[in-house]
Amino acid sequence: MTRTVYLNGSYMAEHEATVSIFDRGFLMADGVYEVTSVLGGKLIDFDGHYKRLERSLGELEMANPTNYDDLLEVHRELVRVNEIDEGMIYLQVTRGNPGDRDFAFPPEETVPTIVLFTQSKPGLANSPAAQKGLKIISIEDQRWARRDIKTVQLLYPSLGKMAAKKAGADDAWMIEEGFVTEGTSNNAYIVKGNTIITRALSNDILHGITRAAVLRFAEEAQMQVEERNFTIDEARAADEAFVTSASTFVMPVVEIDGQAVGAGTPGAVSRRLREIYLEESLKAAI
Template identity: 75%
Template structure:
């Protein structure tokens, strides 16, 4: 089945969709993106993703070509037209396609480019890895300084993913000045031996995760202790548990870091409980 995608106001078969070779997303990675999960045919935390999208665009002084209401309708149309029960919707907005390549921003009246497409992921919330846990490695964080903006500059995270794959692991945590910033496509957490959930505080150093915000809110509502501060790889290796959160993986336990087991080396109790709460509450609130 050929997917229906959305490009600049049109719904098209994926093999007919085109973007200019002069698009600044292609030439300069001058664009932002969001990924929204779909469970049971409904959107998970759409409002959070729409709000972060607006922030990313504002930080880059980029025009938003679509209202939140119209964006919601596009998401729903793509879910319906592609028969998505469980899956993902990828959205990308760039500064558009001027007449030629130039480091300077194009004229203000240059139309932004907007693209959305779906990925069908049956059983998205039932990933086997949630029961077995992830193995990760650490890599130096060499990204630019504004990681709070969700840009399409994803080459270094991609290299981190590949380094993990070559090491026989699932992902990498990036480290700067001795402390973990985040995973290649997720926020990172540990659970101390007294049950405290620790994750790095918000700043320009990490992405302000939509799943992160919901997970911390639910954890606090469940009377779990949360501490927002940096932690080291050594502290993570000596923790009781570790896990990551993202829009596509939700809450995923980590059982090994740089070859050392975390806790017992098996999935603990806290991460699965948080995952259970998150999925239950997000399904209730889905639209």
């Protein structure tokens, strides 16, 4: 089945969709993106993703080519025509095609480029990885300083994923000045005793939509939450560890740099948080 994608106001077959070689997303990584999960044919936390999209665009002084209602309709239409039950919708907005290459921003009348496409992921909610947990390695964080903006500058996270793969692991946590920032495509957490520990929001990490929901659900479930920096050594000595993201929800971490975390199996806190997150998110899906 050929996917139907959305490009600049039109639905079309994926092989018909083209973007100019002068598009600043291609030449300068001058763009932002969001990924919204689909469960049971419905969108998970669309409101949060739209608000973060607006924030990212604003931080880069980039025009928003759409609005909430129209973008919601595009998401729903792509879910419908591509028959997505479980999967993801990728959205990207760039500063557009100014007709040539220049470091300076193009004229304000330059039309942004907006692209959306679906990815079908059957079994997303019941991922086998959640049953066995992830193995991660630690690497130096060499990204730019504005990680709170969800840009398409993903080369270093890609290199981190590949470093993990070469090491026989699933992912990498990045370290800056001795402290864990986040995973290559997720927020990082440890559990010590009854306390969930995760780095506080700042320009150093992505302001995860799933992160916000999980921390809210944790507090509602009377779990202790502490937002502070933690070291990789502290993580290795923790009782549990896990990550959150829009595409993995809550995913246990069972090994760091070859050393088992806790019992080396998914812990009770991460397993319970995953259950709560899926249950509550499905109730609120649109």
